[in-house]
Amino acid sequence: MARNNRWSNHVLLRACARLDGAAFTATRTSFFPSIAATLSHNHFVDLYYIDAVEEGGLGESVYDDEIVFAHASDLAPLQQAADERLIVFCDRLTDADMSRIVITDRGEKGKIPERIDNLLAHLFQHQIHHRGQAHAMLAGTSVKPPQLDEFFLDFERDPEIARLDLTDVSRRNA
Template identity: 40%
Template structure:
């Protein structure tokens, strides 16, 4: 499973770079325009992904994030959001590269954003971490479909053929 999660961390960065490359072609108004989605704009959706990644990574590393709400939008500016995304993706890759298999096989105790204690096997929590990103990246991808910019292919199999570390 360790190799799988390392690959998923690299896939996550690859897919984010593809989405961000497409979003970079939008102007400020298009980036912030109200759209159909759980977080109702591309800007809010991409901010949510950075915020939740920081929250989960804080739990995983026992260095809790300062974020308190899932709908925080710390980045109004796309360039700043892109830099934050890149930094978080590098952090995720490094974390999974260093993560021992024994930790993947362990029980994970943490508190949710409401402060409620939770306990679960670590493996499904790690799967959720990547599934959550895929879920919201898909929403941003769908929002892009309603713009003048064509959304990129994000198929995992395409990444596997391109992944130099596979």
């Protein structure tokens, strides 16, 4: 799922990079008011949950620097770095780690203990949910929304997966 997350973000941001800044940030109908706001939100939520499972201690302070990126090309390298960080984390997980408890900083709601497997499942679901919203908003632009559901099956696998070299992320960053 971490590799699918990396691929999906890459494909969607590559498509969004074909939009000019005005189209990327234009007000649209969805949970967040623009493609830019939706994908920027996804990025900062990634940073929050990656920090939580890594027990980095940043908690909600990751949102202190939250911005809405003006163009997909500004967001893409930062999202790539977060995605690759998540792949490295997941590659290092053991079976015992999956049920390990980490503390999530929920601000006024306090410090909440959560299982790593549940946090990861939530993170991947969150990403899919909001990427779907951005994908739908992209349909209202001049850029055709990309196919995002071909990752797991060999039948129609996107050749871009091989170019991303997703199998070697942990070795490159080790």
